[in-house]
Amino acid sequence: MASQRIFQLGLRRVAAPSLKMQPAGRMAQRRLAATKHASQSEAAEILAKQRIYRPVSPHLAIYRPQITWYGSVLGRITGLTLSGSLYLFGIAYLIAPYTGWHMETQSMVAAVAAWPAAVKMGVKAFFAFPFFYHCLNGLRHLSWDMGFGFKNQQVIRSGWGVVALSVLGGLYYTFIG
Secondary structure, three states: HHHHHHHHHHHHHHHHOOOOOOOOOOOOEOOOOOOOOOOOOHHHHHHHHHHHOOOOOHHHHOOOOOHHHHHHHHHHHHHHHHHHHHHHHHHHHHHHHHHHHHOOHHHHHHHOOOOOOHHHHHHHHHHHHOOOHHHHHHHOOOOOOOOOOOOOOHHHHHHHHHHHHHHHHHHHHHHHO
């Protein structure tokens, strides 16, 4: 075994002379850096030449939009909508005693009861659609975390399924619930 190891190390030294033995018996590569002092204009010119050969990331405009894009954007927007509304309500509830606002349950129920039916349905829809989408998309991501549904067709079907079920859930809650 030791003779094989010695033979391998000898071959490595012959094949790659830039590699050097380290104290722990490992090989490490040595690279000698060639540097020279360059003025600002020369440095800018070198950098401009290097940028020509760098790979450029394609812009989103060249791709065909997919349900995964829309799903990701909608998931973030619905999360911000729901959490932002919760934070605003929470802050208003906490500062209500200092500002003279009446945010007790009875006051809020009476205020909402006085709203026209169209306004009530609009507020319900404003919260229902993001709520159902965010919850269902979260279940979709949870299934992905467990390793299910990663094939392209499954991802597309589950994306459109989440959209359809969230529309149905939002409409049900807005008009019937």
